[in-house]
Amino acid sequence: MVLHALRATDCATLTEITRVTGLSRPTVEGVVEGLIENGLVVEKAAEEGAARRQGRPARRFRFRAEAGHLLGLEIGPHRVAALLADLDGRVLGAMAKEVDEGASADERLERLRIAVAELLRRAGVARSSLRAVGVGSPGIVEADGTVRLGTALPEWTGLRLGERLSRSFKCPVLVENDANAAAVAEHWKGAATESDDIVFVLAGLSPGAGSLIGGRLHRGYGxxxxxxxxxxLLGREVTPETLLSTTDEPLHPLDEQAVAEVFALAKGGDQRARAAVDRFIQRLVHDVAALVLALDPELVVVGGWAAGLDGVLEPLRRELARYCLRPPKVTLSLLGEAAVATGALRLALDHVEEQLFAVEGTVTARR
Amino acid sequence: MVLHALRATDCATLTEITRVTGLSRPTVEGVVEGLIENGLVVEKAAEEGAARRQGRPARRFRFRAEAGHLLGLEIGPHRVAALLADLDGRVLGAMAKEVDEGASADERLERLRIAVAELLRRAGVARSSLRAVGVGSPGIVEADGTVRLGTALPEWTGLRLGERLSRSFKCPVLVENDANAAAVAEHWKGAATESDDIVFVLAGLSPGAGSLIGGRLHRGYGxxxxxxxxxxLLGREVTPETLLSTTDEPLHPLDEQAVAEVFALAKGGDQRARAAVDRFIQRLVHDVAALVLALDPELVVVGGWAAGLDGVLEPLRRELARYCLRPPKVTLSLLGEAAVATGALRLALDHVEEQLFAVEGTVTARR
Structure with missing residues (x-):
C-alpha cells in the first residue's frame, strides 16, 4: 500500500502516506525504512543534498523508478526490436535491427542480443539492473516460453525461446505471442485505453489476433x-498470398514490401491491384467477423502493416455492421510497429509489479 | 462458512461445525440460531420428533434444502420446458409442453406459465417458495432480460422477456441465451464436468454457441x-436450409422434423440425403473451427438436435485436427434436450447461493 501510494505521486510526506493508506504512522515509518533499505524509496532532501533547513520541514520520500529496469523485446520476420524502461514503465530508449526473413533461429537471436547490448550501453544501464524481460514472438507460445508452433519464422517450431533468452539475463524472461502482446500494448497506451474487451488483429498475410476479456489477456486453454x-483453409479458399497477387504467381508469404506495393498501386488506380486488395479485404473481413462473432468485443483494433491498412477500415466496419448481431467499434492501431515490443514491456512491468506488491502483501498479512 | 459446512454434509454437530470452520463455538452457536430463525437450518432431533434421550447426545443440525425452490425454464421454437429443484439444486420435477413454431410471444409465454403452474401443483410446492427463476431463450439477451435480437422465434426481438416473466413470480428472474445456458449445464452435470474451458455448440439450422472461460460464462461485451x-453469410455461401435440402426447395428454418428425416435417409444410404448431410457437416465444421481458432477451448460439446448428430462427431474431430493449431477434444452433449433448462436452473442456483453466502459474508465482516 505504501509503495502504491508513493508510485502514484511525485513524492510524499509520512503524514500524506498515512492519510492515503489508512495505516498507522509507526507502520508507515517502518515500511518506508524497509523500502529505503531495499533501494526502492529515497528521501528527497537527502537525495538533493540539501541541508535540513530550520523549522524542520517534513521529510519527503519518492519511489525510485530508476532502482531497476525492464526490457520489451520484439522478434519479427524482418526485424528485432528492444525497448528499455524504468520501474514506472517510462521508456528510456529503443533499438531495432533488420534481420533477413530467412535467418536461422541462432542468427535471429544473435541480432536481438546485439540490439539489447547496444541499447543498454547507450542508455548507460547495467545488465544487472534488469528486473524482467518481456518478449513478443510469432507462434503459439507455451507457459514455459517454448514455441509450440511457429510457421512464420524458420526453425521456430519447438524452439525453447524462453530458455534460450534466459541465458543472456539473470532476471525472469516472459515470452508471449506477438498479437497477444500487441493487444496488451494498445490497451495500455494505444487505441484501446478506453475499453477492456478488445480484439487486436495483426493483419499480415497470415493474420493473427490477440484479445482482452475484462481487461485480461485471453490466451486460450493451450x-x-x-x-x-x-x-x-476450411473454406477451401485460396491463400492470402494468391489473393493479393496481381500476377499469376502468389506473393512470398513474408514479403511485406510486395504487399505495400500492391496497396500503393491500388491507391493509384491500378485495376488489377485494386481487385487484389478487394479480395484481400474480403478475406480479412471474414476472419475478423469470425473473431467478433465468437468473442463479441467492444472494440476491434487493426494493426500489423504500416502501409495500406487505412483502406481496410471502412469495408471492415461496413461488413461487420451487416453481419454481426452486435457490431463492435473498429479502429486502427495507434502504436503501429511499436505495438509488439510495447506490449512485451507491459508484460515485464506486470511481472515486476506483481513481485513488488506481493512482498508488500506478505508484510500486510503477517501484521 | 457455517452454511457452507452444513450444505456439504447430511447433518453436523456444533463441535463438527466448529472444527470444520475454525470459528469459535459461541460464534457457531449464534450463527446456527440465526439460520434456524431464518428457516434455513433445522435441528435433526427436533425435526424427527424424538425426545432427547438420556446422556444428552450432541444436537445435530442440517441445511433445509426444502426451505426454498428454484425453477429452470427453457423457451424453444417447438416446446417450453420447466425444471423444479430445491436449494441444493436437486431436481424434484419436470414439465414440458409443445408449442407451435409460429406461436406469438403471448401464446408462447402462456404455454410456459401453464407448464410452470402444473409443475408446481404436481410437486405440491407453493409459488411463494420460489427463490429464483432461470430462463434459457434463443437470441441475444441483455443484462435486464430484454431480447435485443432473436430471429428464431416470432415477435422475439425487442421482447422484455425478463419483465414479462417477472409478473408471474415474486423472486428474481434471470434470462440467459439458450446456448449459454446449455454450456453452463454441460459443465455442471453433463459432458464437460472435467473442463473449465469449453465451447458448447447448439447445432441447429442457425447454430449458436456458448462458452466458458476458466469456468465462467463468457457473454461478450454485448x-x-x-x-x-x-x-x-460473409462467405456468400448458401444457407443451412438449402445445404440440407434434398430437393430444390430449402427446408423451413425451424423444421427439425425435416432435418431428422434427411439424417435418417442419409444413414439409410440415400445418395442425395448423404450429400446434403455432408454439405451441412462441412458448414458446421467451419463454424466450429472459427470458434475454436478464436477461443482455443479444451473441449467442444456438440448438442442441439437429438437425432443425427452422432454422425457429426468424427468429421468434426478430423477437420479440426487438420486446421486448428491446437485441436480441442470434441464430444456429444450428455444432457440432450434437457441442457437448456438445466443450465437455467444452475443460473438460478448460482444466484441464490450468492445471496445466501453474501448474507453470511456480511455477518463475518461485522465480527
Whole structure:
C-alpha cells in the first residue's frame, strides 16, 4: 500500500502516506525504512543534498523508478526490436535491427542480443539492473516460453525461446505471442485505453489476433486463442498470398514490401491491384467477423502493416455492421510497429509489479 | 462458512461445525440460531420428533434444502420446458409442453406459465417458495432480460422477456441465451464436468454457441458472444436450409422434423440425403473451427438436435485436427434436450447461493 501510494505521486510526506493508506504512522515509518533499505524509496532532501533547513520541514520520500529496469523485446520476420524502461514503465530508449526473413533461429537471436547490448550501453544501464524481460514472438507460445508452433519464422517450431533468452539475463524472461502482446500494448497506451474487451488483429498475410476479456489477456486453454490464420483453409479458399497477387504467381508469404506495393498501386488506380486488395479485404473481413462473432468485443483494433491498412477500415466496419448481431467499434492501431515490443514491456512491468506488491502483501498479512 | 459446512454434509454437530470452520463455538452457536430463525437450518432431533434421550447426545443440525425452490425454464421454437429443484439444486420435477413454431410471444409465454403452474401443483410446492427463476431463450439477451435480437422465434426481438416473466413470480428472474445456458449445464452435470474451458455448440439450422472461460460464462461485451450463425453469410455461401435440402426447395428454418428425416435417409444410404448431410457437416465444421481458432477451448460439446448428430462427431474431430493449431477434444452433449433448462436452473442456483453466502459474508465482516 505504501509503495502504491508513493508510485502514484511525485513524492510524499509520512503524514500524506498515512492519510492515503489508512495505516498507522509507526507502520508507515517502518515500511518506508524497509523500502529505503531495499533501494526502492529515497528521501528527497537527502537525495538533493540539501541541508535540513530550520523549522524542520517534513521529510519527503519518492519511489525510485530508476532502482531497476525492464526490457520489451520484439522478434519479427524482418526485424528485432528492444525497448528499455524504468520501474514506472517510462521508456528510456529503443533499438531495432533488420534481420533477413530467412535467418536461422541462432542468427535471429544473435541480432536481438546485439540490439539489447547496444541499447543498454547507450542508455548507460547495467545488465544487472534488469528486473524482467518481456518478449513478443510469432507462434503459439507455451507457459514455459517454448514455441509450440511457429510457421512464420524458420526453425521456430519447438524452439525453447524462453530458455534460450534466459541465458543472456539473470532476471525472469516472459515470452508471449506477438498479437497477444500487441493487444496488451494498445490497451495500455494505444487505441484501446478506453475499453477492456478488445480484439487486436495483426493483419499480415497470415493474420493473427490477440484479445482482452475484462481487461485480461485471453490466451486460450493451450495458448492458441486468436490463431485465425487457418480459417480460410476450411473454406477451401485460396491463400492470402494468391489473393493479393496481381500476377499469376502468389506473393512470398513474408514479403511485406510486395504487399505495400500492391496497396500503393491500388491507391493509384491500378485495376488489377485494386481487385487484389478487394479480395484481400474480403478475406480479412471474414476472419475478423469470425473473431467478433465468437468473442463479441467492444472494440476491434487493426494493426500489423504500416502501409495500406487505412483502406481496410471502412469495408471492415461496413461488413461487420451487416453481419454481426452486435457490431463492435473498429479502429486502427495507434502504436503501429511499436505495438509488439510495447506490449512485451507491459508484460515485464506486470511481472515486476506483481513481485513488488506481493512482498508488500506478505508484510500486510503477517501484521 | 457455517452454511457452507452444513450444505456439504447430511447433518453436523456444533463441535463438527466448529472444527470444520475454525470459528469459535459461541460464534457457531449464534450463527446456527440465526439460520434456524431464518428457516434455513433445522435441528435433526427436533425435526424427527424424538425426545432427547438420556446422556444428552450432541444436537445435530442440517441445511433445509426444502426451505426454498428454484425453477429452470427453457423457451424453444417447438416446446417450453420447466425444471423444479430445491436449494441444493436437486431436481424434484419436470414439465414440458409443445408449442407451435409460429406461436406469438403471448401464446408462447402462456404455454410456459401453464407448464410452470402444473409443475408446481404436481410437486405440491407453493409459488411463494420460489427463490429464483432461470430462463434459457434463443437470441441475444441483455443484462435486464430484454431480447435485443432473436430471429428464431416470432415477435422475439425487442421482447422484455425478463419483465414479462417477472409478473408471474415474486423472486428474481434471470434470462440467459439458450446456448449459454446449455454450456453452463454441460459443465455442471453433463459432458464437460472435467473442463473449465469449453465451447458448447447448439447445432441447429442457425447454430449458436456458448462458452466458458476458466469456468465462467463468457457473454461478450454485448451478450452476443458465440452467435456464429451469420458467419456463412460473409462467405456468400448458401444457407443451412438449402445445404440440407434434398430437393430444390430449402427446408423451413425451424423444421427439425425435416432435418431428422434427411439424417435418417442419409444413414439409410440415400445418395442425395448423404450429400446434403455432408454439405451441412462441412458448414458446421467451419463454424466450429472459427470458434475454436478464436477461443482455443479444451473441449467442444456438440448438442442441439437429438437425432443425427452422432454422425457429426468424427468429421468434426478430423477437420479440426487438420486446421486448428491446437485441436480441442470434441464430444456429444450428455444432457440432450434437457441442457437448456438445466443450465437455467444452475443460473438460478448460482444466484441464490450468492445471496445466501453474501448474507453470511456480511455477518463475518461485522465480527
Amino acid at each position: 495458448g492458441a486463442a486468436g490463431e485465425i490464420g487457418a480459417l480460410h | 451478450g452476443a458472444a458465440g452467435e456464429i450463425g451469420a458467419l456463412h
